[in-house]
Amino acid sequence: xxxxxxxxxxxSMLATNQQVSANDLAGMLSVSRETxxxxxxxxxxxxxxxxxxxxxxxxxxxxxxPFRQRMSARIRAKKDIARKAASxxxxxxxxxxxxxxxxxxxxxxxxxLTGVSVITxxxxxxTTLQGAGKDVLLLGGRLxxxxxxxxxxxxxxxxxxxxxxLCFSAPVAVHPTKGAFFYDLQEAEIAMAMFxxxxxxxxxxxxxxxxxxxxxxxxxxxxxxxxxTDRGARQEQIEAFRHAGAKLIL
Numbered sequence: 001x002x003x004x005x006x007x008x009x010x011x012s013m014l015a016t017n018q019q020v021s022a023n024d025l026a027g028m029l030s031v032s033r034e035t036x037x038x039x040x041x042x043x044x045x046x047x048x049x050x051x052x053x054x055x056x057x058x059x060x061x062x063x064x065x066p067f068r069q070r071m072s073a074r075i076r077a078k079k080d081i082a083r084k085a086a087s088x089x090x091x092x093x094x095x096x097x098x099x100x101x102x103x104x105x106x107x108x109x110x111x112x113l114t115g116v117s118v119i120t121x122x123x124x125x126x127t128t129l130q131g132a133g134k135d136v137l138l139l140g141g142r143l144x145x146x147x148x149x150x151x152x153x154x155x156x157x158x159x160x161x162x163x164x165x166l167c168f169s170a171p172v173a174v175h176p177t178k179g180a181f182f183y184d185l186q187e188a189e190i191a192m193a194m195f196x197x198x199x200x201x202x203x204x205x206x207x208x209x210x211x212x213x214x215x216x217x218x219x220x221x222x223x224x225x226x227x228x229t230d231r232g233a234r235q236e237q238i239e240a241f242r243h244a245g246a247k248l249i250l
Contacts, residue, residue, distance in 0.1 A: 001029060006039050011048060014058050021055040051185055077206040077230035082106040084249060085168060085204055085228045091115035093165040096194040097125055099149030100170035102204045119162055121155055121190055123148040144186065151186040159193040167198035173212035174205045176244040179221045181214035188216040200225035207232035211240065221246055
């Protein structure tokens, strides 16, 4: 069976059931799970499905604002978070940073540091650091559609080649008991891969993200080394994270 025919049958099954499992697809199409995985990757890149753990679902209407629009939201809080996060880095360290609006601003603070090596999939951060003459490695991969970043299997494989002292990530939501969340599966995969290759992870999240959840869960709260947020966080939010054992940095 040709790939195009398999794709049509997968979409037909999704139209009927709203979700499909990789195991069911492998049996229905008489192919291996690896072939199903490649088919789902192709369909996701075409915007026709969203991959989830164990299978795929139909895409939901996008509820996340465009990246450039998010860049201008809560800009003062993001700058405060970026400055504090940069103060946690020591000369000689290698860090990994994922792509996001908060980490893009964080890149401006990284440009002021000396003796720090940065590995990132963010085009904004790489451009900022390269312009400042800093040591930066931009991970290869496929360009994302909205966020200026590289994503996909090549990016993930490149991340696994490196070890870092610190990983900085900016998820869309952080919950005191449920952990960190992303809206986009590929962004979550990048962040989790960086986390796995780093000695300690640091989350950057303004107060609007605290206590919230989103579509894709990444780390449990106990796995996060520190959470850097702004002073707009309410006292009950702060207490909830501290009660959960989180290292909170305001």
